[in-house]
Amino acid sequence: MNSPLKWKFAFILAVLLVCIFGVIGVPTLPTSWAQVKDNLAKRIQLGLDLKGGSHLVLQVQLEEAIGQRCDEAVDDLTKQLHAKNIGAGEIRRVDDTHIMVRDVDSNASGGFGDLVSNQFTEWAMAPAAGEANGYLLTMKPSVVADLRQAAMNQTLETITRRINALGLTEPTIAFTGRSDDEILVQLPGVGDPTGAKSVIQAGGQLQLVRVADGPYPSEAEALAQHGGVLPAGTTIVPGKNESAVAGQPAGQVFYILDRAPIVTGQDLRSADANSSTEYPGQYEVDFKLSTAAAARFGPFTEAQAAIGGRMAVVLDRQVYEAATIQSRIEDSGRITGGFSQESAQNLALVLRAGALPASIKYLEERTVGPSLGADSIREGVRASVGSMIVVMIFLVFYYRLSGVNAVVALVLNLVILVAFLAYAGAVLTLPGIAGVILTIGMGVDSNVLVFERIREELRSGKVPAPAVDTGFDRAFLTIIDTHVTTVVSAIFLFLFGTGPVRGFAVTLVIGLIANVFTSIYVSRAIFDFHLSRMDRQAQLSI
Amino acid sequence: MELFHGVNVDWMGKAKYFVALSLLLLAVGWLSVYRTIVVKHSTLYGIDFRGGTLVYVRFAGKPPIDQIRKGLQQAGLPNSTIQGISDTRNISSQNDVVIGLEQAQGNESLDAGKQKILDVLHATFGTDSSGKPDFNSVTQPTLAADLTRKDSLLLGTNAGDRYNQLASRLTSARDTDHSGVVTSFDELKNVEGVTPAVISSLAGDYSLGNFAVRDAEIVGPKVGAQLRRQAFFATLYALGGMLVYIAFRFEWVYGAAAVIAVFHDVLITLGFFSLFHYEISLTVIAALLTLVGYSMNDTIVIFDRVRENLRLMRRESLTDIVNKSINQTLSRTILTSGLTFLTVLVLYVMGGEVLRAFSFAMVVGVVVGTYSSFGIAAPIVVLWNKYNGGQAATVRGRSAARIA
Numbered sequence: 012m013n014s015p016l017k018w019k020f021a022f023i024l025a026v027l028l029v030c031i032f033g034v035i036g037v038p039t040l041p042t043s044w045a046q047v048k049d050n051l052a053k054r055i056q057l058g059l060d061l062k063g064g065s066h067l068v069l070q071v072q073l074e075e076a077i078g079q080r081c082d083e084a085v086d087d088l089t090k091q092l093h094a095k096n097i098g099a100g101e102i103r104r105v106d107d108t109h110i111m112v113r114d115v116d117s118n119a120s121g122g123f124g125d126l127v128s129n130q131f132t133e134w135a136m137a138p139a140a141g142e143a144n145g146y147l148l149t150m151k152p153s154v155v156a157d158l159r160q161a162a163m164n165q166t167l168e169t170i171t172r173r174i175n176a177l178g179l180t181e182p183t184i185a186f187t188g189r190s191d192d193e194i195l196v197q198l199p200g201v202g203d204p205t206g207a208k209s210v211i212q213a214g215g216q217l218q219l220v221r222v223a224d225g226p227y228p229s230e231a232e233a234l235a236q237h238g239g240v241l242p243a244g245t246t247i248v249p250g251k252n253e254s255a256v257a258g259q260p261a262g263q264v265f266y267i268l269d270r271a272p273i274v275t276g277q278d279l280r281s282a283d284a285n286s287s288t289e290y291p292g293q294y295e296v297d298f299k300l301s302t303a304a305a306a307r308f309g310p311f312t313e314a315q316a317a318i319g320g321r322m323a324v325v326l327d328r329q330v331y332e333a334a335t336i337q338s339r340i341e342d343s344g345r346i347t348g349g350f351s352q353e354s355a356q357n358l359a360l361v362l363r364a365g366a367l368p369a370s371i372k373y374l375e376e377r378t379v380g381p382s383l384g385a386d387s388i389r390e391g392v393r394a395s396v397g398s399m400i401v402v403m404i405f406l407v408f409y410y411r412l413s414g415v416n417a418v419v420a421l422v423l424n425l426v427i428l429v430a431f432l433a434y435a436g437a438v439l440t441l442p443g444i445a446g447v448i449l450t451i452g453m454g455v456d457s458n459v460l461v462f463e464r465i466r467e468e469l470r471s472g473k474v475p476a477p478a479v480d481t482g483f484d485r486a487f488l489t490i491i492d493t494h495v496t497t498v499v500s501a502i503f504l505f506l507f508g509t510g511p512v513r514g515f516a517v518t519l520v521i522g523l524i525a526n527v528f529t530s531i532y533v534s535r536a537i538f539d540f541h542l543s544r545m546d547r548q549a550q551l552s553i
Numbered sequence: 554m555e556l557f558h559g560v561n562v563d564w565m566g567k568a569k570y571f572v573a574l575s576l577l578l579l580a581v582g583w584l585s586v587y588r589t590i591v592v593k594h595s596t597l598y599g600i601d602f603r604g605g606t607l608v609y610v611r612f613a614g615k616p617p618i619d620q621i622r623k624g625l626q627q628a629g630l631p632n633s634t635i636q637g638i639s640d641t642r643n644i645s646s647q648n649d650v651v652i653g654l655e656q657a658q659g660n661e662s663l664d665a666g667k668q669k670i671l672d673v674l675h676a677t678f679g680t681d682s683s684g685k686p687d688f689n690s691v692t693q694p695t696l697a698a699d700l701t702r703k704d705s706l707l708l709g710t711n712a713g714d715r716y717n718q719l720a721s722r723l724t725s726a727r728d729t730d731h732s733g734v735v736t737s738f739d740e741l742k743n744v745e746g747v748t749p750a751v752i753s754s755l756a757g758d759y760s761l762g763n764f765a766v767r768d769a770e771i772v773g774p775k776v777g778a779q780l781r782r783q784a785f786f787a788t789l790y791a792l793g794g795m796l797v798y799i800a801f802r803f804e805w806v807y808g809a810a811a812v813i814a815v816f817h818d819v820l821i822t823l824g825f826f827s828l829f830h831y832e833i834s835l836t837v838i839a840a841l842l843t844l845v846g847y848s849m850n851d852t853i854v855i856f857d858r859v860r861e862n863l864r865l866m867r868r869e870s871l872t873d874i875v876n877k878s879i880n881q882t883l884s885r886t887i888l889t890s891g892l893t894f895l896t897v898l899v900l901y902v903m904g905g906e907v908l909r910a911f912s913f914a915m916v917v918g919v920v921v922g923t924y925s926s927f928g929i930a931a932p933i934v935v936l937w938n939k940y941n942g943g944q945a946a947t948v949r950g951r952s953a954a955r956i957a
Binding site for chain 1: 664667692724727729732765766768773776780787793794802839849881885895899904911
């Protein structure tokens, strides 16, 4: 063997060893067949379709977060105008991003303009069409975009915290990338996602609020008691207090509460589920407040206790408990409401993980049972191995010794592909297996192209060495053209496709690159080795 | 051994027959598409693109389809579809059933339909009269906890760990060896670490339900439309990318011819999909893209040879050169196509239900993709050249310059 050829084989051997090590040599060098299998299972990450588990796509209702900002601005503007003595007929939210202000005092329009441009910098002001002294405030597009982004990031973080608290293995929580308001949650091994879904979906907005009045059996009744107009700064919230109004089913009472809470979920220091001392068999969630919140809460409860005031525990716009404040409360409280152990634990978890900035809706839910995944792997692998064997037998039969050459190239191609999946931590999916099969097909094609070309050159009367030379050179251009075309299309698939299509594209690109290496470089080296040992005029076994 | 050596066929002379054959294949397939969509008001889309609910259930024996249908009707799901499919390992038995629901309208939560189906199944076939929990739906942690509590092996040290491992082996035996449905506890006696005491403890604590849910998919309407659009554009961009690359490497007419041929393949394959009642899913899109790549590959091999022969045979007409190129590469074409066809045929037969539609697309695609290279792509180049006489010279000049 001449020297350059030696280096070629050394390089090929090195690649082979690195690949085999990457697939079965990590994390521990195997000493038994079972360990080889174990390493393989650890190194090749399987997609949900092969491993089993739940796949959820959810949509964040971003308009809610934007609408909330709009409501806050309306409240703020009303206060500011009042403080500055600027009269306005009506300040109204038109939709999520527009506020209409009508009948501003004509002599105060300059002051109004200054106020908006100085203190409401998130809004653009324009005279409203068809209104004498009316103005339309529009939330600036950059502000809307920032709000959306912030709400998405906060939702992703909150869901991640909640799922981590559930203690599930290797969850994936990510943006889907196909629409800017969607989040993908993958939970391997979770066969029934119902529990996880409710934890993800729980709003988790806790408020402790002063009760102004109530409960009433209906909203209309609550309004009627106040002559049709609610007291300033209050709002009606439904409750699920069981015995507050006799004869009403649970959840059918209405309280009039202060709009501004005294304490919110952000003020919590801890939340834990405990069995209830009051109602045996039921569970409650006990929470502790942060020092800053306790400093507000203590004086408030003391003042309220003196006048017999009441306070409500509101969770996601629903009153869970409303009770008279007996004495000063420093930093602890509880939520009761007939919880089971599991629902109390989930609520405590949600409160600890923080609230969602907007509610979410599920768009897609796929659950693959472990048995189907196992069947798919077995059948996919069996079909791949079966077709490989058929193809290899044919290649050896048709091309004789050169066929062995092709078989070596094909096997090496597969080893490199699998090793890359292991090293890159890529996920093997069912369409990925399809990509492997196409790779085998293209690998066979490359070898056939070269061999047919060599045969042609031999027929035209060349001796083996130059025939092999020309055969590889001529086939090289074709192989590059076919491979680059397929890689180009696979790249587009990866960029614009979704989940399964992407898995297919990844395996295909890696497989094709490995294929160029094995069917040209490796196969050529083996031919050269063979030619260097045989007589120049001898027959080539092809 | 050598086959197809020294073939001399006038392929371009038969181009009009190829066109007729293609039109016939297109007509047959797309009449079926027309029938499905316009006459039957149905769709070719599978759940991924159409939206809806699909629950894939394995039964212990022959599935009681009438009973399922009655249960679903009573639960207020009269429009559900029930389809039996073959066991992937034992073709003769049909133990699997796919229950489908159309997209729910109105304000129902996304999984309302799935919950109703599961309720019906549990109510009809789930637990026996004993009221014991179903072993076929128990999860590994629950099973581990139960085994530890019973301690039927009287383990002293590490009992928790060892029962945990035993529970994993039991659930994995159930899922991988028995496809999720165990019909008798005796089937578990060969699992490592299982003693008669364990079997009798299991039999005492658990009942064996008649079914297991293997797969449940719910796709909302927004996602369906989104996936449709995305698959369409991904395919379009992929085709565009190939067109540009081939136009750059050859001539734009070669790129156009290759893309038209590939498009022809996709249309014919879709027609066959409708004809054989397969649905288009995300996996099928992957298959269509595979066949696009494959057909393109085949076309390029021929075009490459044409480009090479244009340099060598300056006196001959393009028609002769194309014929000769096809004949020269015929051996390779038939070998590669034959082997690929064999591969996808094995996949179709052995690959299981999940890969069935995928491998069907490939079986059809390999045949059509090979045929379109010489039957559609090559004649387009020749025809274009005929109507623009003299253009061949520039093709020759440019490619020669590039190769040299």
